[in-house]
Amino acid sequence: MPMPAALDRENPSVLVMPGPGLPAFDYVRASKPDEVCDLLLQHGDNARLLMGGTDILVLMRDGVLAPKILIDVKHLPGMTTISFDPAGGLRLGAAVSMNTMTAHPAVKQHYPLLAEAAQAVASYQLRTRATMGGNLCNASPAADTAPAALVLNARCVTWGPDGERIIPVGAFFRGPKQNVLMPGEFLAFIDVPIPPPGWVGRYIKLGRNAGGDLAIVGVAVLGYPDANAASGCRFRIALASVAPTPIRVPEAEAILANMPITGETLERAAPAAQAAARPIDDLRGSARYRKAMTRNLTRRALDDVWAGLRKEG
Amino acid sequence: MAAHQITFTINGGQETALVTSHTTLLSLIREQLGLTGTKNGCATGECGACTVLLNGEPVNACMVLAVEVDGAEIVTVEGLAQDGQLDVLQQMFVEHTGTQCGFCTPGVLIMARALLDRNPNPSDDEIKDALRGNLCRCTGYVRIIEAVKAAAKAGG
Numbered sequence: 212m213p214m215p216a217a218l219d220r221e222n223p224s225v226l227v228m229p230g231p232g233l234p235a236f237d238y239v240r241a242s243k244p245d246e247v248c249d250l251l252l253q254h255g256d257n258a259r260l261l262m263g264g265t266d267i268l269v270l271m272r273d274g275v276l277a278p279k280i281l282i283d284v285k286h287l288p289g290m291t292t293i294s295f296d297p298a299g300g301l302r303l304g305a306a307v308s309m310n311t312m313t314a315h316p317a318v319k320q321h322y323p324l325l326a327e328a329a330q331a332v333a334s335y336q337l338r339t340r341a342t343m344g345g346n347l348c349n350a351s352p353a354a355d356t357a358p359a360a361l362v363l364n365a366r367c368v369t370w371g372p373d374g375e376r377i378i379p380v381g382a383f384f385r386g387p388k389q390n391v392l393m394p395g396e397f398l399a400f401i402d403v404p405i406p407p408p409g410w411v412g413r414y415i416k417l418g419r420n421a422g423g424d425l426a427i428v429g430v431a432v433l434g435y436p437d438a439n440a441a442s443g444c445r446f447r448i449a450l451a452s453v454a455p456t457p458i459r460v461p462e463a464e465a466i467l468a469n470m471p472i473t474g475e476t477l478e479r480a481a482p483a484a485q486a487a488a489r490p491i492d493d494l495r496g497s498a499r500y501r502k503a504m505t506r507n508l509t510r511r512a513l514d515d516v517w518a519g520l521r522k523e524g
Numbered sequence: 525m526a527a528h529q530i531t532f533t534i535n536g537g538q539e540t541a542l543v544t545s546h547t548t549l550l551s552l553i554r555e556q557l558g559l560t561g562t563k564n565g566c567a568t569g570e571c572g573a574c575t576v577l578l579n580g581e582p583v584n585a586c587m588v589l590a591v592e593v594d595g596a597e598i599v600t601v602e603g604l605a606q607d608g609q610l611d612v613l614q615q616m617f618v619e620h621t622g623t624q625c626g627f628c629t630p631g632v633l634i635m636a637r638a639l640l641d642r643n644p645n646p647s648d649d650e651i652k653d654a655l656r657g658n659l660c661r662c663t664g665y666v667r668i669i670e671a672v673k674a675a676a677k678a679g680g
Contacts, residue, residue, distance in 0.1 A: 237526045238545035238591050265587050268548075269568045281545070283592065310581065334657020336575050336582040336635065422656045423570075 233271055240283045244370045244399070250282050252372065252395040260284050260397055262306040263340035265333070266349050284397065293317065301403040302368075305344025309356075310335065312343060322403060324412030324433065328359035331416040333423035344398050347383060350390045350456065351425075357384070357457035358431030358449035359414055365403045371396030384456035407435035407445075411519035413512045416451075417504055419495060426452040427496040428504045430484070432512040434520050440468040442476070444520060448509060453488035453501050460487045463509065472517060481510035530594040534559070535603030543590040550574045550585035552593075553600060561601040561630045565659075572658035575631035576600045582638040584657075601630035604637060613637055613675040622671030624662035632658045636672045640680045646672070 238261070241247045250258050259267055259278040262285060270276040284290055290306040295317035303312060309329040312318055318326055325343075332338055332346070332355045346356045347367065360380040367378045372395045380401075385391050392398070406412075412433045418424035429451030437445045446467040448460045463483035470476045490501035531540045534557065541556055550567075553559050553576065565573030567586045574585040577599040604611040613636050616622065623629045632655060639646055639654040646654065651672050652665075660668060 232551060233546040233548065235544070235546050238528070238589060261589070263587075264589065265569055268587055268589075272567060281589075333569070334572065335638075335654055336572060336584050336657050337569050337587070339578070339581045339583045340587060 233268065234274075234277050236271075236278055237280050238283065239280055240286055242286060244287055247282055247284055247287070247397055248370065248372050248395040250280065251397065254280055255394070258282060260348075262290075262345045263308060263342045265337055265341040266345060287399075289400065295321065297405070300405045303343060303401040303403070305348075305398040305400060306342050307344070309338035309341050309343060309346075313338070321405070322363070324359045324363065324414060324431065325356070325403070327412070328356045328414040328431065331355045331414060331426075331429070337423070343401060347380065347401070348390055348392070348398050350384045350386075350388050352387050352454060352456055353426045353429065353452040354457060355414070355416060355426060355429055355451065358429055358451045359412070360401070360403075361449035361457060361459050362412065362431045362433035362447040363403050363406060364447075365401055367398055368400040368402055369396050370399045375399075377402075381459060386455050406433065407437070409520070409523055410435040411516045411523065413515045413519075415508045415512045415515075417508060425495065428452050428490075428501055428508055429457075430505070430508040430512045432509070432516045434513075434516040436520065436524060437468075442468055442470055442472050444468075444472065446480075446513065446516065448480075448484055448513075450484065450488060450505060450509075452495075453490040453505050455489070458487065460484045460509075462487055467513075477510060477513045477517065480513060481506045484509040528591045528594070530591060532593050532595065533597045535599055541590070545589070545591060547590040548586055549576070549578070549583075549588040549590050549593055549598075552590040553585060553598070559600050559602050563627055563630060565627070565631075570657075570659070571628075572631040572635065572655075573628055575634045575658065577634060577638060580638075580641070582635050599634070599637075601633055604633060611637065612678050612680050613640070613672070616671040616675040616678065617668075620667050620671040620674055622663065622668045624660075628658055628660040628662075632660065632668060636675070639672070640676055644680060645676055648673070 257279040261281040261283045285306045290304040292304045293315050294302045313326040313329050343356045346354045365380045367383050369376045414431045416429045417427045431449045434446045448463050451457045463480040466480045485506035488502050488505040490498040492498050553562050563573035565571035569584040569587040575582050576585045651669050
């Protein structure tokens with residue numbers, strides 16, 4: 212999607228002034244998944260889902276989007292439920308709020324990285340409503356929960372006219388603000404497998420302030436002992452805000468799997484992450500700054516995770 | 525255009541209202557119910573001036589549709605004082621000059637109320653973190669944080 216007109220500071224002539232309130236639309240509270248698919252197929256771009264509303268309502272108020280129908284999917288079965296199975300892992304309803312997720316005992320105990328990432332989003336009161344499902348569906352390159360989802364090998368479970376589909380998060384994003392959902396299809400659950408034993412995770416976000424601004428760069432690192440790796444452990448690294456979509460960095464991961472982990476190895480992996488970054492200039496930071504910060508924050512996150520692994524081991 | 529009849533509890537009393545799909549909780553509170561303590565600041569979920577409690581949890585009222593609060597319980601700044609007695613937070617904001625122009629104050633009070641309800645003894649960092657989504661352009665925050673700490677100490 213091109214830069215929304217209302218936010219295009221380069222072209223003030225196309226600035227759309229926000230109206231005094233939301234434009235008119237019809238609110239529909241869906242009770243069955245099929246009802247959602249039918250409405251989406253019937254109305255196309257004129258129908259949008261409503262979960263926490265923290266993104267879509269802003270876009271509507273700014274005049275960027277004007278759907279005729281908002282379909283509230285929070286009341287569908289399982290959409291706001293969290294379940295954990297020690298063998299299968301975590302299943303998050305797509306409309307579970309970030310605060311509910313962060314406070315859930317299974318998330319705190321088994322997936323602290325998810326909580327750390329969610330807490331980097333905006334403010335507490337926004338996170339009462341904001342959802343990880345919405346964060347992924349919006350497919351912003353800057354989505355804070357996306358790097359954590361990537362390194363945890365999370366899967367998007369969708370519902371559509373042809374039934375259920377399971378899409379790895381790594382294949383879910385298509386471009387800035389674009390996901391791979393088909394017409395009539397919507398995200399129902401996020402499944403997060405049990406991470407490898409002994410894992411340590413970290414998400415570091417650089418914003419313009421310590422508050423809730425969007426990320427200039429976000430780096431998630433997950434490390435775990437692995438006797439099959441030449442180095443004795445493996446790392447997964449994912450970046451936000453430095454490419455058209457959130458990305459994994461296999462080049463840097465390979466360096467860390469194949470060479471004994473020393474300060475020098477960590478020092479070599481960080482520039483590999485920098486090399487994989489393809490950022491843009493925007494009002495939050497220049498591409499050059501983003502690249503440099505990708506290296507620094509990757510190094511910092513690797514140091515933290517490596518220190519955690521040594522403590523555990 | 526669809527109108528929806530909703531029933532909800534606000535500051536302890538039950539209300540019924542007829543709202544359009546695109547009415548926000550904020551305009552329901554301010555314009556239909558006339559409770560103007562809750563402020564309309566940025567209208568995009570960033571400034572926190574419209575923060576209210578929805579089923580005990582703080583939300584930006586500008587980012588919630590009125591139709592979604594059918595059956596819910598809402599508390600606004602007007603609901604903090606009980607029987608003419610200020611909430612201890614309000615009392616401490618008075619004593620510590622935690623308010624200047626007052627525009628952010630209702631949202632800050634609600635946010636601080638929610639914080640003390642879930643964490644009666646917050647550290648300075650926890651207070652700052654909880655109030656991250658409430659912008660104040662006058663006080664510099666120091667006295668706000670002092671007031672919240674004093675309220676916690678007073679059993680808040």
